[in-house]
Amino acid sequence: MSAATDLRELLADGEELTIVCHNNPDPDCLASALVLGRIAAEAGIDERRILYSGDISHQQNRAFVNLLEIDIQQFDPAVVHDRPAGSLLAFVDHSRPGVNNHVLEGTPVDVVIDHHPADGVEARFVDHREDVGATATILTEYVRELGTEVDDRMATALLFAIRRETLGFLRGATPAEYEAASYLHGLADRDLLRKLSSPSVSSATVDAIADAIDNRVVHGGVLLSHVGRTSERDALPQAADYLATLEGVDTTFVFGIVGESIQLSSRTTDSRVHVGEVLTDAFQEVGSGGGHREMAGAEIPLGIFADYTSDDELLVDIVESVVTARLLASLNIEPDDGDSEAEND
Template sequence: METKLETVRTLQDLLAEGDELWIVCHNNPDPDCLASALALGHIAADVGIDEQHILYCGAISHQQNRAFVNLLEIDLRPFDPDDVVDRPEGSLLALVDHSVPGANNEIPAGTPVDVVIDHHEAEGIRARFVDHREAIGATSTILTEYLDALDVEFEPLLATALLFAIRRETLGFLRGATRAEYAAGGTLHEHADLNLLRQLANPSVSGATIDAIADAIDNRTVRGSVLVSYVGRTTERDALPQAADYLASLEGVETTVVFGIVEDTVQLSGRSTDARVHIGDVLRETFADVGSAGGHREMAGGEIPLGLFADQVDEDDQLVDIVERIILGRLVNALNLADDGDDGRDADAAG
């Protein structure tokens, strides 16, 4: 089996062939993706690539993600497909925390990729260098292993970024964490800026996020250990996973799905601690015919174009009602909720 040092040396040899490095983050990048991009850029700089570009698709709306970018002074630019397709000869394209062009990103399908480093479930990965480890809890763990194998001195900002990303991705080492995450955390801790780490962990929350979470609480439907809710329209996409995390703490609840309308899409966020439920598979199978969805056994998300519903009505209020009814109905069927005991709320009436 190839050692970590041999793996990162292989990566270095590939990077040394390039003059520029274009690192593309996935849609609406989270700290794990952003920290991994920073770390890969650090490795590239070490072999002489000074021209680097970190691109992001979607938006950075979660308050922790915005604080992450601002406090760590990450140089980002919005993704433009032309930048990738028409990039200079001799430049390299890398994906971190995602792996396939056109899946959770806006890269044209079939675009050749040089580097893929990821821990999410995926098929059909093609790149000159691939480190795809689904058993690992965070992509930042893999990058930390690379840097440690190279025996580099961790800069405080980079160490802080990686440590926060690992903690955030694993919910404080409680979700999907392996021995590798604990080892990486131990490596990073002595180099991290703990005051900055505390700032990142406690950012201010927008009023729109609080409103969305409140709506999710009010609109919840519970059947046995499953909770489904919706927030209507919101400007804060990342309020949905925050609402899902919060509602997952409700006593007796093991599986939670929250959905809402964000701009021109329906966004979904799911959580599950039920060993019988792979929430990524549930969302993927339920919405494969109308959008894209999937993820891990314990954490997943999805996106459906709103245009599929918009043609049916003229008024926005009607649109919201139709989205709620159809999405809730699909989830009720997928999670076998129709005949379960409930807490007084009628899922079928709500849908």
């Protein structure tokens, strides 16, 4: 049997489904959760919920949830860890308990559908394809094979997710993404796609990106920067994307203090650098990090850093020193190789 058929048979034996998104879910994760819920409904599961941890702070992600009217709830440990018999647990766009989610390590998982690099993925049903560009591509394959009704809302969600995850088919796109997009194109709401593509940007996000520009330090083709303390976690990948367009720069790392953790986002166009592996190597002992060759992220609890001082400015300086040292060591770059462009402009 195919993966889609196997999934439907597993869902048909369940009485309820809890879909857990990764922390700070993006359109690929959200669209995949939405569509898995639809497949579960057609398999006979009436009680379904989508949970997430962290924040939906990126303006594009907020617009995605609001315009597509996605019913999503904050993570509830009791719902996940005290499930009754017949209650299924699913991960979409991530794969392991305790990694980029708040599920306890060792929690049994029933369904995993993901495209991110990972080892040791375990579940009753696993479709883990690192060779595709988006998890939404896999879900599109499922609905086509199963004959699931695809309305304009679902088609729009999937098509936008694929486009966003691949940066308009320029990053990590495979023939599977083009095939999925071709199928979805005629079904999607084009006006809604336009609205999702150009949401308003908050002033806090603009300020955070401006801080990243001011704080940049370049080591050859590698740029390191930070935004200090911010409530705009999703300004980090936006800053990393923007700074990656700087002439002479092919790899960017941007960090910020968000709540009680240090968040990092990275981008590269250098085929010699795998930023997912760089972040894993740099921070696996103190936090979690990883992702694709071209894009990745990391999260480190503030922990002992916060015990040094209550002064945010001093705290940022301490964090910057430690994060920079770990990144440069992982990249095999000597600390003296860097030049602060902000000071030289």
